[in-house]
Amino acid sequence: MLSATTDTAPDRIARLDLSLVFLPLKAPISDAKVTTGRQKPLTEVAFLFVELKTSQGLEGLGFSYSKRAGGPALYAHAGEIASNLLGEDPNDIARLWTKLAWAGASVGRSGLATQAIAAFDNALWDLKARRAGLPLAKLLGAQRASVACYNTSGGFLSTPLEELRDNLGRNIQEALAFEVAFLEVFGS
Secondary structure, X not given: OXXXXXXXXXXXXXXXXXXXXXXXXXXXXXXXXXXXXXXXXXXXXXXXXXXXXXXXXOEEEEEEEEEOOOHHHHHHHHHHHHHXXXXXXXXXXXXXXXXXXXXXXXXOOXXXXXXXXXXXXXXXXXXXXXXXXOOXXXXXXXXXXXXXXXXXXXXXXXXXXXXXXXXXXXXXXXXHHHHHHHHHHHOO
């Protein structure tokens, strides 16, 4: 009689690492909210990163962000709810989102709470795509090889006109360089 031993135990979330990273902006950004006096110029963006690893060694990475305020709170909330994912099946993404939402329900079900959950959700979808060996867009059913895009980083209300012109020229050059590099890697 021949027998083979196979590990039939389902893959489970075994480890979660959280990081809070602040990205300082080259120059403060002022928008309509600043001109009204209600907010200060944006000087940095806080990123919450979630790295998860499963019992079978697979990994997923997700992030969310906060502008002007809330980065440390986002990180703190994520730290409070993270343990709810340990031992869970990472394929149950919708159920795990709900579990995290209920774990932090006393904070609320919008704003900071959902921004914190977003980083976990992104990591779970990243893991699922990696497991399938597909880009996330294909996993979700993408039908196009490319999409039209635009760049909003040319300037804001406070940006002088000459700087806007310079930014536009630089953005065009960067887009062309990116296209060349993309075609070298992925072909036409």
